[in-house]
Amino acid sequence: MTAVSQTATPPRATVQGDAVPMVSIRGVGKSFGTNEVLRDIDLTVNKSEVVCLIGPSGSGKSTLLRCINFLEVYDRGEIRIEGKLVGYSDETPRRRLSNRDLRSLRRNVGMVFQQFNLWPHMTALENVAEALVQVRGMDKAAAAAHARRMLDRVGLAAKADAYPARLSGGQQQRVAIARVIAMEPHLMLFDEPTSALDPELVGEVLQVMRDLAADGMTMVVVTHEMGFAANVADKVAFLDRGRIAAFGTPREVFHESTEPRVQQFLQTYHERNSF
């Protein structure tokens, strides 16, 4: 891997309060062999902002999202969450951290997956309670009570004792969201949360996400739901071939951008969704 360019003065803990962005991505790059999947990405997500990552498949948006909690390793540049460097020790030359070292970071960053990834051998309630016991060290009764409240928040209190196989895709994804918000994360990452759902089940998941955004949750969302991006996002980043080709408010990206690739992408999207 090529040498890493370090910023001369990384943000320090002495910077107070809201001045530290929730997520700060500077010059991030990643390669699989000779294939550069991310190139020189700069992106800032402030507290309580909703940022949507859109773009054609293979553009690197999921990879970028997965770099934020280091499920994917980035090679160049730096990602900071609340000022803290992700995945590497904050020194020169930097040293890659192990999964053990990453635990304290990850417990503040929730992730919702395209395939839900609920644990099939546990009920909805157990799925939500498990991390509270294993990661937060809560006792079982308190975890179950907290988990029940979270299921109630996503409208699934009645399904607490159901196993994932007995739930619809939309319900499974809402349980997965409850599992994450139970941990009271500072930041939530969504990796195409509605792409695996039947069209009629998309709405219930998006509604839960709207509620979260309204409650002030900081969210980074990889999505193909342009309506959600247009209505809920504070900022939209359009990725193409590993670069951010357009960035701004939904209005700026969807209506005012002159970037031909954005226009072409939206054109294709409209054609596909019209009948």
Next chain:
Amino acid sequence: MKFSVIIDALPYLLGAAVTTIWVSLLGVLLGQVIGVIVCVARQSGGRAADMAGGVYVSFFRGVPLLIQLLLIYYMLPLIGIDVPPLVASIAALGLASGAYVSEIYRGALNAVPHGQSEAALALGFPGQSIWTRILLPQAFRISVPALVNELILLLKASSLISVVGVAELTRTSQTISASNYRPLEIYLAAGVIYLAINSALALFGTLVERRLQQA
């Protein structure tokens, strides 16, 4: 054929069958423990652990159980460890079974989708909890049919421990038929008892599978 011979021998045969069952169960339990440890070590313990596990598996899968049994029985006294036949037998069954079980679990773990551990990782689970709470319970479910199969094979293989003098079902049958000169009746009875035990095990396996499927 004289069925009265079987009736007379039945109390002895059933007593021996009990020995067969509990020696096999202890062997299987030991095999489960060894199998899980070897499997987890090979997957997450680095290259040295993977190689050591590989050698273990290829030895205990590649050498006939009878030879393993005799090796354990005759070799350990040479290095000053005096093992009773029963202990040597259980150890041999457990070591052999562990090699197969570790491979069963390896296959089952590969069948657990990657997203399962990724979800736990993203939530900040300690590595150990990912194994004990997420991966192994699912691997166990997937491998129940193969594990029941392994249990049945092991129970039949336990007839081999007759050679070191443990009075289990096969050995007892030999002893009785040597004294009453009625091998056909006695071995027939022994065969039926093995069949009955294994049918019960297969039934038990089906029940466990059905129970786990409901979850």
